[in-house]
Structures are given as structure tokens and as C-alpha cells.
Amino acid sequence: MFPTPIQKRSRAAQISYQTLLPLALIMWLLPLIAVMLFSIRPMADFSAGNYWGVPSSFELFANYGRVFFDSDMPRYLLNSVLITVPTVIGAVTLSCMTGFALGIYRFRGNLLIFFMFIAGNFVPFQILMVPVRDLTLGLGLYDTKLGLILFHIAFQTGFCTLFMRNFIRALPYELIEAARVEGVAEWRIFWYVVLPLMRPAIAALSVLIFTFIWNDYFWAIVLTQGPNAQPVTAGITSFNSQFVAQYHLMSAGSIVAAIPPVLMFFLMQRHFIAGLTLGAVK
């Protein structure tokens, strides 16, 4: 283990490590802690210049209440859910299939198609922007959730295919061969042999894609406009112009917008990190 386990070092080193840990964490999260403190202050504190002293009153419920009942925030949140969930389902479904095709079969162009998915996943969004916006307009899907969902599914398929294909590659190939010897049809091999083994990959990928899509901002502002379809990342800018310079409400708003992916991460941590670091360790 590296560095040397702290237990093997001097008492002084152990104590300083134990005190350093919380201090480092507070430093690390300082900007966020500041926003959290903002969000429980009353408006009066800001006009009085009392930014960092003791709050004159504790306004957690009042501030967050206004975010939920006095603005379009709930709608934006709902939009985000309605965009993110179908995208996750769509992209994971498509990539289970592409991953199976690329991971199990040997045919000409296999690696070429695989590398095309990887390369496409790395391109800058701007090279796609004008044609994709045009396509979405042409399909009559501009400023709709469906327009955004279709694009997200297509784009995420690149990353998901990379992930799924590598996962399937690591499965024991003998299982598939054994099934073939038994005369099992290929699609049944997919459904009854491979898919059940892919559960951990599906879980990891779903959590990861959920946060990716929830946090998307660029495509939200390119393909949608108003509170009908905009997800919360784009909606928060309108929210902020509704409450200009009211830092207690703006900070409460962005904390609300950030909660779903954060919650997802803390609940599904194991899957999330497995997904993120796949390939980093062999």
C-alpha cells in the first residue's frame, strides 16, 4: 500500500493526519459551503452587508419555499426528469445491442465501427450544433422534450457502446460457445445468456448517464427555449433573472437544481464509481 499506512507511523503523524482531514475537506468545499450559508439567510442580511456573520434569522423554509412555490422551478425539475429518464432507457437499450454485436461477433469492420462510436463521442458539440438544430427544426421537434431526448440518446450511444462492448468482451466467451453448441438461437443467447450478466454494467451506466444528461446545459439552450421544455440547467438562468441580486433565493435555487444528481450519486455510489473508472484499471 502506498503511501505508508498512517497506522505504522508515529503518534504525532496520526494525530496531524486526523486533524488535517476535516480541515482539508472544509477548504475543498468552501465555495459550496458559502452558497449553502447564503441560502438560509434573510434578504435583510444582504442589504445590511452581513454576508458572513451570524444570520439575523434562519430562513431555510421561507427561501426554499419560494423556490418551489414562487417560480417555475418545479416545472423545470419535472422537465429534467422527463428528459433524463427516457434518455437513459433509450441509450442503455441501444448500447446493450451494439455492445453485444461488437463484443461477441467477429466480422469485417467491427473495430472500425467501434472506433467510430468512440471518436464520435469525443467530438466538440459545436461541430454538430447547426445541423442538429436544423434537423430538429425540420422534424418539428424544436423546443420539445422529445427533440432533446432523441439527440441525447443518439449521442450517448457512443459512450455507452464503448462501455458495454468492453464489458461484454470481458465476459467468459465459453458461455456463448456452449449455448451455440446446444443450438440456441443468437437472439436468445443475447436475451437469456448475455443480458442477465450485464446487470452491473447496466446499473453503472444508467447512474452515469443520468448525471450526464441531467447536467447538460449546451444542448438545452440550443434545442429548447421556454419553460415548456427546458430542463433545470437552462431554466436556472431564467430563475436567476427573476430574482436578480437576491442571493439567498438564487443560491437556494441552484442547490435545488443540483440535488437530484447528488442524491443519485450518494445512493448509487458503488455503481457510479464502477462506471466512471471502467477501463482505468485492468
Added chain:
Amino acid sequence: MAVAASETYAGPTWLQRNRMIVTPILFLLPGLLFFGLYVIIPIFQSFNISLYRWDGLGEATYIGLANYQELLTDRNFEISLWNNVRWLALYLLAIPLGLGIALFLNQTVTGIRVYKSMFFFPFVLSQVVVGLVFSWFYLPREGLLNGVLTLFGMEPINVLGDPDLATYGIIAAGLWPQTAYCMILYLTGLNAVDPEQVEAGRLDGAKGWKMLWYVILPQLKPATFIAFVVTIIGALRSFDLISIMTNGGPFGSTRVLSFYMFEKALSEFGFRMGYGSAIAVVLFLIMLVFIGYFLWQMWYDEREARR
């Protein structure tokens, strides 16, 4: 009888004989269709659009390479390009910083798992929220940064209002989640470091930096590769933070190519789709250098794995 039997048995059907090629095609088809329509074809379309003058609605006029010629004398394009270089260079700091934090946290004391996830969790926040959090952190009057600076008797600074500082302020904000990402890559990598090699190194008298450089880092190579890939891609994709924190200002000093392209093609500054696409093409070509390198590396690994 034998003749009749052989007549009714026609052998395996065409589908059965070719199942090893038909199956992958059918399984690939939906994914390829989507990906082709929304990702691959648009890349070529953008190349094409960059040769036109087009406002996105009316007729497009073919103007050859005139958009690219204009880029050569466009001062804002030059600023954006230089800012991209700054992003690339400074964003890479996330890798050593992430490694540092990972080494700091790679212990087994009580509660360390909670510390690890708390250190990681800025990565889960959307860039929009990170941008807002940092722009409030930098606020000249209300911001915590100046609160701390004045506490230590220093002059307050207006990070995002100063054309010389603003880009660095935004990059610092971007480094926050990116460092967390690299940290988690390295933490997972450190988990897989072979303890026997570390012991062997210790017996040979390797300690501290030497141990890190000669024993640990070589074993972290896969993690370092992924960290490089995601950091470079992230640096060149930077858009959200700029849009949220400064909207390109002050005086256009924080623009990068991705942001400038959006501004040219889709904002109140005009709908110059052709010119915007030309900027996008330049950004794409820069990215292509890195993508090419990554793919080459991955292809190499594939071949190694096959042997």
C-alpha cells in the same frame, strides 16, 4: 423413400447459414442509424455549411473559403484560440492535483470513505451550478474569496471583472470538478497497485518520491491515460462555465472557440451559421489531433490484448 426425404429437407435456411453476420447487423442497426443521423452526418454537414454564407433561414450563398479567410484577421478568433491554449495547459493541472489528493486520502482510517465521496462530489454537480457557485464566491462585495483576502489584510480583487484575471478565475472553477474526477481515477488505480512490488521497493530502499516515480506511477498508467483523455476533452469542451460566469466578457476576454462559435451562430450578435461552422471546424480539427492519438493508443491496446 430416401429420395423423398432428401427433397423435403432443404438444409439450413439462408438465415441460419448467415446468422453470424445477420445477427450483428440487426443488433447494430438501430444504434448506428441514430448515431449516424445525429453525430456522423452532421460533422460532414458542418464542413459543408462552413463554405456558405447562411443566416439559418433564407438561401445559403456559396462563398468558398471566405469564412476561413475572415477568421485569419478576426481578432476575437485569435483571443479565443489563445484562451483555448490556456485552458488546455492549466486544465492539465487537474491530473497532478487529483493524484495528490488521492495519495492524501489513500489511508484506512475511520470515516475515510465518507471523506472520499465528499471530495469527489463536486464532479456530480452540473457545470452550471459550479459556475454559479464560483461566480458568487468571486463576487467583489459579497463573495467569500474577498472576505478571506481582507481578513488577511489583502486588497479585494474583482476576479471576473478583470479582463486579465477572468479566464484564470473560470479555469480555477473548472479545475474543481475535474480534479475530483482525476482523484477518483487515481484512488481506484491505487487500490489495484500490487502490494508485493511496493514491499520489494521498500526493501530496495525506495521511499517517498522515488517510490512514487519508479514503482507507483508506472502501475497507475491506465488511470493516467484516462485522466489525460477526459481532461483534454473537457478543456476543449469548456462552454458552460464561460456562458454562466462571464458570458464571454469582460470585453470578450474570456471567449474560447466553443463559446465564440455559439455566439456567432446563435445569439443576438447575429445568426452567422456559416462563419460559426468554420470556427467549429477549426475546433474539431484541433480536437481531432487528440482523438487520433487516443484512438491509436486504444487500437494498440486492442492488438496487444488479442495476442
